[in-house]
Amino acid sequence: MKSKTDDKKINKALLLNILMITTGITLWWFIYKSLPEISSWATYSLLQIEKGSHIGSSIEFFLYDTPKVMMLLFIVVFGVGMIRSFFTPEKTRAFLSGKSEFAGNVFAALLGIITPFCSCSAVPLFIGFVTAGVPLGVTFSFLISAPMVNEIALGLLYGLLGWKVAAIYLATGLFIAISAGWVIGRLNLEDHIEDWVKQTNASGLAMEEESLTLNDRIIYGWDAVKEIFARVWLYVILGIAVGAGIHGFVPEGVMAGIMGKDSIWSVPLSVLIGVPMYSNAAGVIPVVEALLGKGAALGSVLAFMMSVIALSLPELVILRKVLKPKLIAVFVVVVSSGILLVGYLFNIIL
Amino acid sequence: MEIKVLGPGCKKCSKTEKLVQEVIKETGVDATVEKVTDMMEIASYGIFGTPSVIVDNEVKCTGKVPKKDEIKVWLLK
Incomplete structure (x- = not known):
């Protein structure tokens, strides 16, 4: 006492x-x-x-x-x-298991933003979700949204580029996580999870709830x-240094040709450059800021940023332990298509 | 006392193991530390945040590097 x-x-x-x-x-x-x-x-x-x-x-x-x-x-x-500190992966899982498909995708994407999660525990989390009856597509909504729509990106976009860009990023990131997860769920790919995952009994030991002051x-x-x-x-610092170089030395309007809205290839090109790059939001956004300042179109830049942080080679290698190659390929294709769609959409409407 | 540190081998996991070892040394508690890196085994404990510490089959923490004081409490109980 x-x-x-x-x-x-x-x-x-x-x-x-x-x-x-x-x-x-x-x-x-x-x-x-x-x-x-x-x-x-x-x-x-x-x-x-x-x-x-x-x-x-x-x-x-x-x-x-x-x-x-x-x-x-x-x-x-x-x-x-x-x-x-109010959320844990355990609570999120309990909440998501048994949710219907579409609502589940929406909630999973939203919870992906605020549930503490490190990409090195993507595998145990994936297993924990799937074996607890969270549908595959819903699990993917979470796994896509967690790295892509993150607090670092939102905060920096808001501070450096204003609330409109931050809101667009939030909305489109959620849209991609929800729709890509939903599509993956519709494709019935449960057979393409590695067999050992389904044999795992993940109910094991549970931890007692901590109460925090x-x-x-x-x-x-x-x-x-x-x-x-x-x-x-x-x-x-590296991101800002690159951004500073672009800001000082790249002439005004040069980016308009490469990443501008009139170039059909700018969006897919941005994604192609972005996927193999492995950085995080904090490093990419200063580059993005500088690119926008030089006439790059918002859609292309969003596509670039999302592909850098949402699809990364190391994460794919980790996920390969639980997913068969076909499901990995579907994951990459569906998410990239979502990013392409968002890129084109913004280049057209803005 | 049987301690298991669960984690696929990222930075945080090795840090957790190091801290546990240090506390054992400082307190002189009789305990064995096993590092569990196998994904299958980690998943079978029902935890999905790593690093995680299990003391005598009781999950003590998941998803974060514990503080030394916390570890001390688990070991001296």
Whole structure:
């Protein structure tokens, strides 16, 4: 039993945490708002680089975007980390098993965004879902949405390109996850799951439910920040460096020819370039930002970004352990078609 | 005491194993650690977040690297 002094201690810690978070956010806001001035001052006054030069424009982009992306990433990952502490793959599975097909696809895609999930546990998760009676197509909706529509991408798109692009990304990502999962479900490919999966009895040991306090959730969010930063910081800096190079040295409008909306080949080309590339949202989005600035069409750029983060070779290799080659091929084809469709759609309507 | 660390071998899984080993050393608890990397076996425990730690057939954590303090509590119980 907890004693009264213990309770007081916890309350004090909580208060302290809340105080620190409020101060942190206020400070964050002020620094964030003054980033344009700081980066411009650092480039042209501190480093004495000539205004209007290619290199100056690149460096300013880099010095502006790096802290901006890092700061956005920080706040988004922390917030989503706290939200995620309410969800577990176990709860998601319990919720999804027994859902009808279409509704199941929709819920799976939505839960894919907020359920904590690391691609290295894609296989046990897949087995856990399928053996618990979650339909194959619904499982795929989850597996597609989880990496593609993620909080890092959403937060960065919102911060760098505005809420419209972020909303388009969210809507189309969900659309692809729902429809691709539904199509895979309709194709009746259950026979193309590796045989050992079906023989696995995954009911095994279950863990007792943990109850978390608000303080625990704050720690959870903080842990998420540390973990994600350790994983992505290098990608972010490389991505921004590439973006900065494009921003400073690629002439205005060049991208309009290659990735512009009038070129029929731009969307499939973007997907072809994107699939073998393995990066994460945090690294791709600064590149995307720079490409858009040089006249690339939104549809082509969306297609590029989605194929980089949703279809990756390492993930396919992991999934091969549970899926026979035909099902892997169907997965790649269906998801790429969805991405192509979205790319063309946006190039036509915008 | 029988401890199993489950994970296909990503960074987080090896970190979890290392932490468990460290705690055993620090506390001097008599325990064996087995690393389970086989997907089939992992799945048969009914867990689908890795890394996961199982102490004497009881699932202690899934889907995250546990903190040292947490591990201590499991081992000293």
